[in-house]
Amino acid sequence: MAHDSHSGHHIVSQRVLITVFASLVALTVLTVITAQFVDIGVLNLPLALSIAGLKAMLVVTFFMALKYDNPMNSLILGIGVICVTVFLVFTLFDTAFRGDMPNVDSQTISDTEGRNLNQEAREAREESAGAQH
Amino acid sequence: MSEAVATAEQIHGHDDHPAHLQHHFVTSDQQFEASKMGMWLFLITEILLFSGMFVAYTVYRVWHPEVFQGVSSLLDWRLGGLNTIVLLASSFTVAMSIHFAQKNNQKGLVINLVITLLCACIFLVVKYFEYTGKFSHGIFPGIAYHPHGDYAVYDIPYAGQFFSIYYIMTGIHGFHVLVGIGVFIWITIRAIKGDFTSAYYTPVELTGLYWHLVDIIWIFLFPLLYLI
Amino acid sequence: MSATQTVGTESGRSVSAPVNYLNHDKSIKGWLYTVDHKRIGLMYLATVSIAFLVAGLLALAVRTELFSQGRTIMDADTYNQFFSLHGIMMVFLFIIPSIPAALGNFVMPIQIGAKDVAFPRLNLASYYIFVIGGVLAVTGILVGQIDTGWTFYTPYSSRLGAPVLFLTSAVFIAGFSSILTGLNFIVTIHKMRAPGLTWNRLPLFVWSIYATSIVQVLATPVIGITMVLLFMEKALQIGIFDPALGGDPVLFQHFFWFYSHPAVYIMILPAFGIISDLIGTFSRHEVQGYKFVALSSVAIAFLGFLVWGHHMFVSGQSVVSSIIFSLLTYLIGIPTGVKVLNWVGTMYKGSISLQTPMLYALSFLILFTIGGLTGVMLGVLSVDVHLHDTYFVVAHFHYVMMGGTVIAALGGLHYWWPKMTGKMYNETNGRIAAVLIFIGFNVTFFTQFIMGSKGMPRRYYDYLPEFEIYHMISTIGSFLLAIGLFMAAGGLIASFWRGKKATSNPWKSLTLEWTHTTSPPDPHNFHHTPIVTRGPYDYHLAPEIFGEPGGDGAVVSAQPDTDPVQQ
Numbered sequence: 001m002a003h004d005s006h007s008g009h010h011i012v013s014q015r016v017l018i019t020v021f022a023s024l025v026a027l028t029v030l031t032v033i034t035a036q037f038v039d040i041g042v043l044n045l046p047l048a049l050s051i052a053g054l055k056a057m058l059v060v061t062f063f064m065a066l067k068y069d070n071p072m073n074s075l076i077l078g079i080g081v082i083c084v085t086v087f088l089v090f091t092l093f094d095t096a097f098r099g100d101m102p103n104v105d106s107q108t109i110s111d112t113e114g115r116n117l118n119q120e121a122r123e124a125r126e127e128s129a130g131a132q133h
Numbered sequence: 134m135s136e137a138v139a140t141a142e143q144i145h146g147h148d149d150h151p152a153h154l155q156h157h158f159v160t161s162d163q164q165f166e167a168s169k170m171g172m173w174l175f176l177i178t179e180i181l182l183f184s185g186m187f188v189a190y191t192v193y194r195v196w197h198p199e200v201f202q203g204v205s206s207l208l209d210w211r212l213g214g215l216n217t218i219v220l221l222a223s224s225f226t227v228a229m230s231i232h233f234a235q236k237n238n239q240k241g242l243v244i245n246l247v248i249t250l251l252c253a254c255i256f257l258v259v260k261y262f263e264y265t266g267k268f269s270h271g272i273f274p275g276i277a278y279h280p281h282g283d284y285a286v287y288d289i290p291y292a293g294q295f296f297s298i299y300y301i302m303t304g305i306h307g308f309h310v311l312v313g314i315g316v317f318i319w320i321t322i323r324a325i326k327g328d329f330t331s332a333y334y335t336p337v338e339l340t341g342l343y344w345h346l347v348d349i350i351w352i353f354l355f356p357l358l359y360l361i
Numbered sequence: 362m363s364a365t366q367t368v369g370t371e372s373g374r375s376v377s378a379p380v381n382y383l384n385h386d387k388s389i390k391g392w393l394y395t396v397d398h399k400r401i402g403l404m405y406l407a408t409v410s411i412a413f414l415v416a417g418l419l420a421l422a423v424r425t426e427l428f429s430q431g432r433t434i435m436d437a438d439t440y441n442q443f444f445s446l447h448g449i450m451m452v453f454l455f456i457i458p459s460i461p462a463a464l465g466n467f468v469m470p471i472q473i474g475a476k477d478v479a480f481p482r483l484n485l486a487s488y489y490i491f492v493i494g495g496v497l498a499v500t501g502i503l504v505g506q507i508d509t510g511w512t513f514y515t516p517y518s519s520r521l522g523a524p525v526l527f528l529t530s531a532v533f534i535a536g537f538s539s540i541l542t543g544l545n546f547i548v549t550i551h552k553m554r555a556p557g558l559t560w561n562r563l564p565l566f567v568w569s570i571y572a573t574s575i576v577q578v579l580a581t582p583v584i585g586i587t588m589v590l591l592f593m594e595k596a597l598q599i600g601i602f603d604p605a606l607g608g609d610p611v612l613f614q615h616f617f618w619f620y621s622h623p624a625v626y627i628m629i630l631p632a633f634g635i636i637s638d639l640i641g642t643f644s645r646h647e648v649q650g651y652k653f654v655a656l657s658s659v660a661i662a663f664l665g666f667l668v669w670g671h672h673m674f675v676s677g678q679s680v681v682s683s684i685i686f687s688l689l690t691y692l693i694g695i696p697t698g699v700k701v702l703n704w705v706g707t708m709y710k711g712s713i714s715l716q717t718p719m720l721y722a723l724s725f726l727i728l729f730t731i732g733g734l735t736g737v738m739l740g741v742l743s744v745d746v747h748l749h750d751t752y753f754v755v756a757h758f759h760y761v762m763m764g765g766t767v768i769a770a771l772g773g774l775h776y777w778w779p780k781m782t783g784k785m786y787n788e789t790n791g792r793i794a795a796v797l798i799f800i801g802f803n804v805t806f807f808t809q810f811i812m813g814s815k816g817m818p819r820r821y822y823d824y825l826p827e828f829e830i831y832h833m834i835s836t837i838g839s840f841l842l843a844i845g846l847f848m849a850a851g852g853l854i855a856s857f858w859r860g861k862k863a864t865s866n867p868w869k870s871l872t873l874e875w876t877h878t879t880s881p882p883d884p885h886n887f888h889h890t891p892i893v894t895r896g897p898y899d900y901h902l903a904p905e906i907f908g909e910p911g912g913d914g915a916v917v918s919a920q921p922d923t924d925p926v927q928q
Contacts, residue, residue, distance in 0.1 A: 009165075009235065009331075011232060011235045011236065012228065012231075012232060013232075014229070014232060017225060017228050017229060017232065018225075020225075021221065021222070021224075021225040024221045024224075024225075025218060025221060028214065028217050028218060028221065028355075031355075031356055031360065032210060032214050032360065035210075035356065035360035035361055036210055036360065044361050045361050048356035048357075048360055048361050049353075049356065049357075051356070052352050052353050052355075052356050055349075055352045056349045056352050056353070059224060059345050059348060059349055059352070060345070060349070062228075063224055063225070063227075063228040063341075063345050063348075064341075064342055064345045069169075070166065070169075070170070072170065072551070073169065073170060073173045076170070076173045076174060076177055077173065077176070077177060079177070079575075079579070080176075080177030080180045080181060080579070081180070083177075083181060083184075083579050083666060084180060084181060084184040084187070086666055086667060087181075087184055087185075087188055087583065087619055088184070088187065088188050088191060090615075090667070090669075090670065090682070090685075090686075091188050091191075091192060091612070091615045091619075092191065092192070092195065093670075093679065093681055093682035093685055094611065094615065094670065094673075094678040094679045094681075094682040095192045095195065095196070095609070095611075095612065095679075096195055096679075097679035097680075097681045097682065098611075098677075098678070098679050099679070100679045100680050100681055101679075101680045155481075156476065156885075157475065157476040157477040157479075157481065157553070163552060166552060167479045167480075167548050167551075167552040167553070168480075170547075170548050170551060170552065171479065171480060171483075171544055171545070171548045174544045174547055174548065174578050175544060177578065177579070178540050178544070178578055178579075178581070178582040179582070181579060181580075181582035181583055182582040182583075182585055182586050183586070184582075184583070184586075185582075185583050185586030185587060185590065185616060186586060186590075188615075188616075189590070189601055189612070192609070192612060193601075274593075274597050274599055275593070275597035275598045275599040275600060275606075276597065276598035276599075276600070276606065277597070290607060291607055293599075293600055293606075293607070294599070294600055294601065294607060294608075297593070297597070297599035297600060297601065298599075298601075301589070301590070301593060301599070305589070
């Protein structure tokens with residue numbers, strides 16, 4: 001039972017674990033330095049997130065041993081990450097562009113569509129819009 | 134029910150059937166792989182749980198970038214950084230504990246689990262001092278956000294949103310750490326009793342996966358909340 | 362759970378009936394602590410049936426109130442609460458767990474030739490978590506007035522009192538149960554299949570449960586965090602969703618629909634699976650386009666995550682996102698159409714027998730097609746702006762949820778009833794009920810399409826005189842529908858006393874639960890793990906499999922077990 005190395009039981013060596021841990025600490029120091037002491041303007045945010053992403057990759061690959069694991073588990077993680085991305089990006093489609101419809105108050109409606117509407121309908125609409133304000 | 138079946142099998146002299154193998158699995162490997170896959174599925178539900186808060190953070194940050202950048206400097210990056218290192222270390226030791234379990238090294242397993250447990254506690258202690266420090270300046274989540282004294286200048290619109298998100302994110306993360314501590318206590322006791330060998334260490338493996346995920350969440354929380 | 366208890370009951374009973382999962386341990390403890398997926402499935406079935414009954418009675422009350430203009434039987438506040446409770450209970454306590462947790466739990470592990478699900482104790486835990494969620498929901502209902510509708514839109518919901526706290530906790534907890542069931546099923550389908558049961562040989566019900574489980578695992582955590590945030594909004598006033606505190610109510614709708622749109626696929630996907638099995642079995646014909654039907658479920662599961670914004674076309678979200686969501690919504694029509702075409706193709710040149718389950722399957726085809734096509738209409742941005750929040754929407758989702766899921770669940774329940782209970786229900790009664798349900802349903806809800814397109818807004822207590830005739834017809838239909846449902850339920854329940862004993866395979870189906878287990882099945886499902894050598898719908902092989910006319914093709918009869926270790 002000393003060396004049990006059948007599928008799914010890969011032993012990650014101590015050397016690898018120590019190297020990964022050292023890199024993680026180094027990246028933490030790097031992200032603090034770049035964010036707190038060196039101002040790189042608009043790149044601050046992407047850089048910090050890239051470093052965080054890299055750290056997460058290291059943890060997932062070696063500490064969680066996905067590199068040596070059943071590919072199905074990597075697929076599961078991938079699908080989860082894609083879902084989060086969809087959630088974030090599709091919500092931003094709304095929140096980042098909120099109010100992108102051209103102004104729709106009664107004035108603009110009659111400006112763009114007034115020719116096709118008969119006079120009474122337009123007046124009725126403006127009246128009711130006025131009543132709401 | 135499982136006991137009844139195990140009894141039947143003992144009667145029939147199936148001594149190649151290990152004690153940890155449940156009756157509805159055919160092999161230990163099948164059971165191990167199934168548990169691990171279940172854990173990974175659970176982990177993505179955790180990721181999606183946190184994703185809601187990350188989305189809220191992003192939306193409000195996009196709407197009010199200057200507020201979020203401004204008030205994030207209220208959080209002490211030294212304490213956050215310390216906690217990052219502590220959690221990374223605990224992640225490392227938990228990976229080491231699995232390594233030792235796979236090599237049947239009982240002592241290495243227990244020592245690393247205990248260190249992990251200690252790191253988790255240190256994390257929560259640091260968090261406690263951070264929270265109380267903030268509370269003492271009137272920095273509360275939600276409507277109770279009323280910074281006073283030196284911090285009064287931070288009483289600006291949407292700063293409350295930042296701290297609401299901060300408290301909820303770190304609070305739920307802290308809750309996960311707390312759950313982790315509970316599980317590690319249980320695992321450590323079992324390890325001391327010698328329940329785990331290279332043939333069966335599934336609980337250590339699964340707890341390890343959970344703990345790494347808690348670490349990963351913090352890896353993202355740290356820069357988003359403390360640094361930028 | 363002790364060994365002595367099990368042994369005791371076994372020796373006490375070995376006199377007459379063969380061992381099955383119902384009679385091997387009749388104690389209350391044997392049910393409450395069971396980890397047997399079949400018993401847990403039945404416990405779910407009982408629980409969701411109660412929820413369906415209560416929520417259905419609420420719907421009848423709502424319909425009765427709408428029978429005539431003005432006050433009919435209740436005041437406006439009660440009406441608001443009744444339709445809210447109807448929605449909340451139907452969605453969270455009935456429809457979401459109905460097919461996956463009740464029928465799925467019972468059938469799926471047997472269909473894949475497993476002794477149990479991968480994590481039996483987790484399965485039991487998820488049942489109790491569901492019960493806790495249900496109890497909390499009922500407490501919330503008793504504590505106070507919930508009239509938010511099932512969607513809990515902020516800021517109204519976050520300003521209501523304590524009942525919302527109960528309801529959000531209830532949804533959060535019930536969501537946990539849903540996650541654990543989904544997780545359990547995915548692992549079971551991946552890791553527990555019998556030898557020879559490749560992905561291409563899985564019954565389509567298993568495929569649909571698989572797709573459902575993916576959605577459950579990926580979407581449900583988001584409603585969890587949404588409920589946490591809503592809870593915090595109420596408890597601490599954190600200002601994420603309430604505009605008065607600087608929050609954004611539309612953001613809540615994003616959060617809510619990121620779960621709740623995929624959740625409608627949690628509700629409908631398992632129904633697709635049942636219908637595939639029913640149409641294959643009762644047409645005696647291989648399901649046409651097996652791979653397309655199977656993979657379209659998975660495609661719907663993933664596409665379902667990209668379209669949630671079509672619930673928000675009039676919410677004030679950006680036009681860019683409305684356009685994107687509208688376009689993506691059309692895509693859902695493709696895999697759905699693939700399914701409907703293949704079901705029809707399966708029946709073509711099949712030898713169709715119109716037994717009760719098949720009647721439900723045919724009802725489903727008609728009703729779901731109407732529901733699905735009106736769904737595409739509502740996905741059109743410009744059309745939705747007019748039809749939004751009218752009875753057209755109400756009719757659409759009842760055609761999908763009730764005409765789709767509930768009808769399929771009834772079909773599945775009749776189909777697997779002999780396997781679950783060992784008793785045959787009364788076929789005549791079953792057929793009459795099925796037809797009555799079909800007629801009642803259409804009278805109720807087709808009328809609502811018409812009044813919706815004429816502008817009758819949903820959720821209103823009162824209406825203009827020109828809508829009265831439609832409301833009257835709709836209410837009369839709902840009573841027909843209720844009579845049909847009670848008849849169906851009565852027929853099933855009466856079978857316990859009056860039903861004939863079911864053979865192992867009364868429908869001559871080819872999936873494992875019929876060919877390799879007794880009715881009702883053994884506590885461990887199979888005497889020997891089956892080895893699968895053919896597809897689930899190879900009805901062209903039927904003469905070989907079933908032998909002479911009259912044989913039911915069951916590999917196991919009620920013989921005493923030979924090798925206990927194999928169990």
